[in-house]
Amino acid sequence: MDKQPHGQVDGSNYEYIIEMLNITKTFPGIVANDNISIQLKKGEILALLGENGAGKSTLMSVLFGLYRPDSGEIRVRGKPVHISNPNVANELGIGMVHQHFKLVHNFTITENIILGLEPTIGPFIKIKEAAQRIKELSEQYGLNVDPWAKIEDVSVGMQQRVEILKMLYRNAEILIFDEPTAVLTPQEINDLMDIMRNLIKEGKSIILITHKLKEIKAIADRCTVIRRGKVIGTVNVAETNEAQMAEMMVGRAVSFSVNKKPQEAGDVVLEIENLHALSSRKIPALRGFCLTVRKGEIVGLAGVDGNGQTELVEVLTGLRRAESGTIKFKGKDITHDTIRTRIEEGMAHIPEDRQKRGLVLDYTIEENFILEIYYKEPYSKHGFLNKKEIKANAQKIIENFDVRSSLGSISLARTLSGGNQQKAIVGREISHDPELLIAVQPTRGLDVGSIEYIHKRLVEQRDRGKAVLLVSLELDEIMDLSDRIAVISHGELVGIKKPEETNENEIGLMMAGVAHGGAA
Amino acid sequence: MKWTKSLFTALAAVVLGLIGGALLMLVTGSNPIEGYAYLFRGGLMNMERFGNTLGSATTLILTGLSVAFAFKTGLFNIGASGQMLAGGLMATALALTLKLPKELMLPIIIVGAMLAGALWAAIPGLLKAIFNVHEVVATIMMNWIAYWMVYYTVPAYFKGPMLETESARIPDYASLRVSWLTKLFQGSYINLGIFIAIIAVIIIAIILDKTTLGYELKAVGFNRYAAEYAGINVPKNVALAMGISGGLAGLAGAAFYVGYAYNMQIGVLPAAGFDGIAVALLGANSPWGVAAAAFFFGILHSGKGYMSAMTHIPPDIGDTIIAIIIYFAATSILFENLYEKIMKKIKANKETSTEAAA
Numbered sequence: 001m002d003k004q005p006h007g008q009v010d011g012s013n014y015e016y017i018i019e020m021l022n023i024t025k026t027f028p029g030i031v032a033n034d035n036i037s038i039q040l041k042k043g044e045i046l047a048l049l050g051e052n053g054a055g056k057s058t059l060m061s062v063l064f065g066l067y068r069p070d071s072g073e074i075r076v077r078g079k080p081v082h083i084s085n086p087n088v089a090n091e092l093g094i095g096m097v098h099q100h101f102k103l104v105h106n107f108t109i110t111e112n113i114i115l116g117l118e119p120t121i122g123p124f125i126k127i128k129e130a131a132q133r134i135k136e137l138s139e140q141y142g143l144n145v146d147p148w149a150k151i152e153d154v155s156v157g158m159q160q161r162v163e164i165l166k167m168l169y170r171n172a173e174i175l176i177f178d179e180p181t182a183v184l185t186p187q188e189i190n191d192l193m194d195i196m197r198n199l200i201k202e203g204k205s206i207i208l209i210t211h212k213l214k215e216i217k218a219i220a221d222r223c224t225v226i227r228r229g230k231v232i233g234t235v236n237v238a239e240t241n242e243a244q245m246a247e248m249m250v251g252r253a254v255s256f257s258v259n260k261k262p263q264e265a266g267d268v269v270l271e272i273e274n275l276h277a278l279s280s281r282k283i284p285a286l287r288g289f290c291l292t293v294r295k296g297e298i299v300g301l302a303g304v305d306g307n308g309q310t311e312l313v314e315v316l317t318g319l320r321r322a323e324s325g326t327i328k329f330k331g332k333d334i335t336h337d338t339i340r341t342r343i344e345e346g347m348a349h350i351p352e353d354r355q356k357r358g359l360v361l362d363y364t365i366e367e368n369f370i371l372e373i374y375y376k377e378p379y380s381k382h383g384f385l386n387k388k389e390i391k392a393n394a395q396k397i398i399e400n401f402d403v404r405s406s407l408g409s410i411s412l413a414r415t416l417s418g419g420n421q422q423k424a425i426v427g428r429e430i431s432h433d434p435e436l437l438i439a440v441q442p443t444r445g446l447d448v449g450s451i452e453y454i455h456k457r458l459v460e461q462r463d464r465g466k467a468v469l470l471v472s473l474e475l476d477e478i479m480d481l482s483d484r485i486a487v488i489s490h491g492e493l494v495g496i497k498k499p500e501e502t503n504e505n506e507i508g509l510m511m512a513g514v515a516h517g518g519a520a
Numbered sequence: 521m522k523w524t525k526s527l528f529t530a531l532a533a534v535v536l537g538l539i540g541g542a543l544l545m546l547v548t549g550s551n552p553i554e555g556y557a558y559l560f561r562g563g564l565m566n567m568e569r570f571g572n573t574l575g576s577a578t579t580l581i582l583t584g585l586s587v588a589f590a591f592k593t594g595l596f597n598i599g600a601s602g603q604m605l606a607g608g609l610m611a612t613a614l615a616l617t618l619k620l621p622k623e624l625m626l627p628i629i630i631v632g633a634m635l636a637g638a639l640w641a642a643i644p645g646l647l648k649a650i651f652n653v654h655e656v657v658a659t660i661m662m663n664w665i666a667y668w669m670v671y672y673t674v675p676a677y678f679k680g681p682m683l684e685t686e687s688a689r690i691p692d693y694a695s696l697r698v699s700w701l702t703k704l705f706q707g708s709y710i711n712l713g714i715f716i717a718i719i720a721v722i723i724i725a726i727i728l729d730k731t732t733l734g735y736e737l738k739a740v741g742f743n744r745y746a747a748e749y750a751g752i753n754v755p756k757n758v759a760l761a762m763g764i765s766g767g768l769a770g771l772a773g774a775a776f777y778v779g780y781a782y783n784m785q786i787g788v789l790p791a792a793g794f795d796g797i798a799v800a801l802l803g804a805n806s807p808w809g810v811a812a813a814a815f816f817f818g819i820l821h822s823g824k825g826y827m828s829a830m831t832h833i834p835p836d837i838g839d840t841i842i843a844i845i846i847y848f849a850a851t852s853i854l855f856e857n858l859y860e861k862i863m864k865k866i867k868a869n870k871e872t873s874t875e876a877a878a
């Protein structure tokens with residue numbers, strides 16, 4: 001099964017290119033890594049799998065020199081090392097693509113890549129040479145990156161490839177990817193898989209964190225499972241299956257399908273007519289979009305990323321102005337109402353970008369849970385906050401949605417793991433019991449157990465006669481949850497289908513704007 | 521937990537600042553122990569000197585609070601000086617124009633100064649809220665506008681009998697100095713401003729910590745996109761935060777120009793406006809921290825003259841100590857790491873000792 005003989009590259013003999021042995025890392029109130037050991041062979045892809053908050057990102061931050069472990073040893077190419085900061089990690093040939101990219105938006109791709117190690121002749125940066133080298137690397141690994149493009153003009157997938165190039169430019173041999181596919185479109189995910197295969201072919205070794213078992217199955221050699229800070233075990237991916245891995249990680253069997261009884265939809269809750277809106281770059285993003293959503297149904301909005309979904313959600317929630325057209329909510333025209341009015345009328349919104357919109361990272365989670373309702377009783381009275389009620393509210397959401405953190409309701413949102421931040425937002429929005437829930441990528445970054453639970457809660461909203469507008473790039477999710485699927489392309493409604501009367505193929509064609517569907 | 525960390529950081533900065541000052545005294549050939557003895561005696565030795573310390577601290581508490589409040593709401597108010605001038609000019613104008621009994625005079629002056637300071641800061645606030653003009657640029661410009669406004673207004677309308685460069689003397693019935701306080705503190709320049717400052721500390725502490733207003737302002741300061749998402753009116757809150765911050769600096773203007781001083785001089789941007797940044801930094805932006813830091817700086821201010829009179833140490837050493845403290849407070853992250861290391865050690869020791877006991 002071994003693709004390459006192990007490590008005789010620099011003369012020394014070693015079986016593993018990276019060994020993290022008995023690593024323990026605590027934060028106040030929690031042991032994030034409890035005596036964890038992992039080993040990475042040269043030329044393999046090792047997946048790290050674990051529930052939200054299991055300690056994966058923390059472990060990788062230790063390896064990349066962002067955190068110092070309390071105890072334990074790290075060996076690189078067989079030699080014990082002290083990685084006190086990311087520069088040391090770079091020297092050792094370790095690179096990391098963080099879940100949230102660290103790029104300068106008004107710089108070109110080349111400028112971003114050479115940032116920190118600018119090659120110079122006298123006072124002048126040898127930018128042309130750098131660009132040339134980037135171009136070569138890009139071709140070598142099939143990254144398809146234009147060195148002169150500006151970051152703000154390129155897609156998220158391209159930004160990620162820039163992060164990959166940043167590692168390659170620094171001659172990284174060991175590449176860490178922390179949930180790289182959470183922000184990508186399905187097509188971009190396929191591209192990334194190909195890139196990873198190329199990287200392995202060129203002799204790199206990869207540690208991959210992902211919650212998507214399909215991806216592990218498709219590309220990883222071995223998978224180490226972590227639960228609550230401890231290693232549960234390591235499996236050869238070829239000898240296991242998705243269900244087994246899920247069970248290992250959560251500690252119980254996980255059901256992948258959603259249980260949903262047929263149900264008649266009720267009155268119209270949301271009526272969008274002939275809506276026009278501009279994108280942030282002032283080009284038309286919505287062009288006469290129409291849609292109705294009724295009580296007791298989940299309408300899934302499918303589309304290729306960038307076809308007006310973001311703008312539609314922003315216009316619906318009041319974050320963006322409509323150029324023309326009307327939005328009726330519960331029979332009332334709300335096209336020009338404020339955001340607060342819409343929330344008070346019963347609209348809730350799980351935003352696309354959890355760190356930008358969804359959370360005040362420097363507030364505790366109990367403070368975040370009252371973000372939209374702090375001025376209402378019982379959370380405050382006559383302008384004074386009622387801390388007891390605020391805490392009680394937090395306790396309820398934390399329990400219901402299994403939001404894990406180091407210090408409970410007084411943990412700063414910033415210290416929560418990515419998935420737990422997401423659960424906190426979803427929990428907060430559902431706990432408002434909204435008439436209409438606009439859920440954008442509600443399960444982004446969640447582990448399979450949490451996805452199962454959030455899906456159940458969304459269906460429960462529908463069963464109780466509430467409406468849900470689900471916006472997701474994942475067709476599986478749309479197919480499983482929706483009562484009706486609306487397809488958007490170039491800012492227009494292409495058609496509406498019932499999931500039982502269509503398939504992923506047809507929806508895919510409609511998304512591409514090839515096929516037209518009738519109204520369902 | 522966080523509170524003790526800030527305290528540790530502040531104390532570490534102060535201690536290092538004092539050590540730095542001691543080294544300077546040594547270099548200049550003086551005995552630092554003697555120097556510090558005179559410095560602190562100069563600030564605390566008797567009621568008069570204690571009163572002077574409080575008098576100096578008054579302005580610093582208010583400007584420190586102004587800067588700290590802005591910081592807490594995500595804004596950098598570098599214009600406390602200009603807002604102080606605006607408040608001071610309003611206070612001076614009212615003091616020299618109105619003739620009312622003192623009980624009426626003082627509330628009018630105080631409220632007037634506060635509103636003038638608030639207005640002076642609300643302009644940059646609105647510019648930021650509506651046009652996204654950075655408040656640092658706008659408040660610095662407002663500083664100079666205030667400077668020149670005072671420069672032309674005072675000689676034109678409020679000139680004293682003798683000098684072109686200062687206003688007429690503030691009459692007794694319009695001054696924040698009151699005889700019972702002056703007597704109690706044996707003739708020092710302490711004034712009613714100290715009560716205004718303490719009340720301001722209490723009110724700001726309550727606003728920030730316990731009210732929906734503070735919740736909104738901080739939410740906007742930490743993450744305006746999330747605040748907007750949640751239906752909070754972001755422009756309103758930015759302007760309001762700047763307004764409140766400026767109101768505090770305006771109060772400092774009243775306390776300084778019609779309390780601490782007898783008249784308003786032209787051609788000066790009050791240093792207290794910038795010292796407020798240091799006070800806020802050392803006080804970790806917490807209202808009570810600001811009060812403590814301002815008191816400490818007050819001691820240095822009022823003690824340094826005594827120190828240089830009794831020794832050969834130049835009074836500038838006092839300012840140098842302040843500068844060193846600011847430097848260390850600004851690099852406080854170093855101390856935070858140190859603090860964490862110490863705490864970890866203590867915890868580890870405890871664990872091993874309990875294990876040994878078991």
Ligand SMILES: Nc1ncnc2c1ncn2[C@@H]1O[C@H](COP(=O)(O)OP(=O)(O)OP(=O)(O)O)[C@@H](O)[C@H]1O
Nearest residue numbers: 027032052053054055056057058405415417418419
């Ligand atoms: N800086 C910090 N301060 C306090 N607690 C932290 C900090 N960073 C992480 N934690 C806690 O450590 C635990 C592990 O977090 P980590 O981010 O490693 O999880 P994860 O496995 O990456 O989860 P996810 O899949 O949700 O990203 C969490 O409970 C988190 O709350």
Ligand SMILES: [Mg+2]
Nearest residue numbers: 056057417418
């Ligand atoms: Mg993570």
